Amino acid sequence: MALYLSDDQAMLKDTVAPFLAENAPVKHLRTLRDGKDAAGLSRDLWKQFAELGFTGILVPEADGGLGLGHVEAGIVLEEIGRNLTPSPFLTTAVAAVDALKAGGADLRAQWFPRILAGDAIIALAIDEGAKHRPASTAMAAERSGNGFKLSGKKQFVLNGHIADMLLVSARTGGSAGEEAGITLFAVPRTAVGISVDVDRLVDSSLSARVTFDGVQVDADAVVGEIDAGWGPLTRLLDAGRLGASAEMLGVGGGAMDMTFGYLKQRKQFGRLIGEFQSLQHRAAHLYGEMEGARSIVIKAQHLLDDGDPRAELFVAAAKAKTGKSCNLAVREGVQMHGGIGMTDEYDIGLYMKRDRALNEFFGDSYFHADRVARMNGY
Numbered sequence: 001m002a003l004y005l006s007d008d009q010a011m012l013k014d015t016v017a018p019f020l021a022e023n024a025p026v027k028h029l030r031t032l033r034d035g036k037d038a039a040g041l042s043r044d045l046w047k048q049f050a051e052l053g054f055t056g057i058l059v060p061e062a063d064g065g066l067g068l069g070h071v072e073a074g075i076v077l078e079e080i081g082r083n084l085t086p087s088p089f090l091t092t093a094v095a096a097v098d099a100l101k102a103g104g105a106d107l108r109a110q111w112f113p114r115i116l117a118g119d120a121i122i123a124l125a126i127d128e129g130a131k132h133r134p135a136s137t138a139m140a141a142e143r144s145g146n147g148f149k150l151s152g153k154k155q156f157v158l159n160g161h162i163a164d165m166l167l168v169s170a171r172t173g174g175s176a177g178e179e180a181g182i183t184l185f186a187v188p189r190t191a192v193g194i195s196v197d198v199d200r201l202v203d204s205s206l207s208a209r210v211t212f213d214g215v216q217v218d219a220d221a222v223v224g225e226i227d228a229g230w231g232p233l234t235r236l237l238d239a240g241r242l243g244a245s246a247e248m249l250g251v252g253g254g255a256m257d258m259t260f261g262y263l264k265q266r267k268q269f270g271r272l273i274g275e276f277q278s279l280q281h282r283a284a285h286l287y288g289e290m291e292g293a294r295s296i297v298i299k300a301q302h303l304l305d306d307g308d309p310r311a312e313l314f315v316a317a318a319k320a321k322t323g324k325s326c327n328l329a330v331r332e333g334v335q336m337h338g339g340i341g342m343t344d345e346y347d348i349g350l351y352m353k354r355d356r357a358l359n360e361f362f363g364d365s366y367f368h369a370d371r372v373a374r375m376n377g378y
């Protein structure tokens with residue numbers, strides 16, 4: 001298994017990297033943030049993603065997409081991370097697309113063309129508490145008419161205030177804490193009974209607290225099987241977790257490169273500070289940690305693309321490892337930038353904020369280290 005990019009994948013990177021560096025560098029995030037943009041992201045940019053084919057990377061060829069894999073999606077996500085680009089790519093074109101592959105023909109026909117065209121944004125309504133715990137789902141889905149009635153609350157629904165559709169985990173059986181009895185639903189955000197409160201997170205992204213007050217959906221809103229939503233939910237989460245890991249490679253890598261650049265140009269005591277061995281040792285340690293993270297992410301991407309049964313274990317290991325490495329990169333970045341690292345004018349602090357949010361998204365390092373331990377029989 002090659003732990004590097006193929007020629008085709010390198011070509012994709014050569015398209016994505018300059019496109020995002022030109023059209024959505026960190027300044028783009030600052031403009032949206034400082035203008036208190038109500039959407040929190042640019043729909044024009046999302047359209048451009050579609051025109052370049054990025055939104056169809058994981059959509060099967062039979063559904064009009066490119067039928068590529070998580071390595072390719074990860075290339076886009078790493079550049080999104082490097083530029084701190086606000087985008088619905090991770091939730092819509094990665095996590096939701098992988099979940100919709102398990103959906104019925106109607107759901108696929110309804111959503112894949114709109115995702116391919118850059119017209120649809122899909123948000124994930126999974127978490128109910130302060131921390132990511134998908135099995136703790138308590139939200140009720142009671143049988144009603146030809147479908148179900150949803151009642152409950154979700155939070156940390158990224159882009160939930162502007163999404164066209166919400167993928168919602170709810171309980172048709174069992175009780176909170178159990179994997180069995182969860183069903184996954186595709187619910188239009190404008191459905192009667194949905195109300196949304198918007199929160200601005202530490203990284204300036206916008207996230208919603210969504211209340212479902214007896215929201216009626218048809219039976220064909222079910223993604224996968226009733227009571228057995230843990231399957232498609234796990235696929236959705238694996239795609240999202242690995243995607244967030246790839247994005248963290250970009251966030252950590254971007255912070256690291258910026259820091260190394262600073263060490264090579266900041267003079268103190270008549271010398272470049274990068275000439276001091278104490279900082280060189282810290283830089284070398286950081287570089288090694290980021291390379292370790294990169295290796296495990298690409299390994300997990302290949303396993304997920306190959307449908308290998310070890311994929312879930314490696315995805316958890318990748319999220320745990322990138323969480324630690326990216327956090328080290330942003331902390332060392334702020335430290336080594338000295339006083340200016342504390343200021344808003346310098347980008348390094350924005351990387352630290354994005355790291356904080358991405359680490360929590362889809363489960364933090366502790367959550368995933370715990371899963372790795374359990375999957376290994378501890």
Ligand SMILES: Cc1cc2nc3c(=O)[nH]c(=O)nc-3n(C[C@H](O)[C@H](O)[C@H](O)COP(=O)(O)OP(=O)(O)OC[C@H]3O[C@@H](n4cnc5c(N)ncnc54)[C@H](O)[C@@H]3O)c2cc1C
Nearest residue numbers: 266267268273276278279334335336337338339340342343
């Ligand atoms: C609002 C604010 C409040 C602060 N309050 C305090 C405070 O209460 N107490 C306090 O101690 N500091 C405080 N600082 C930090 C302090 O002012 C400087 O930021 C810090 O001393 C780094 O100096 P510098 O900014 O010139 O960074 P630079 O000289 O550019 O150094 C960059 C990095 O290299 C490191 N470095 C430089 N030379 C060496 C060397 N020879 N060996 C190893 N590492 C080296 C620095 O520590 C830093 O991590 C504060 C900063 C801010 C912005």
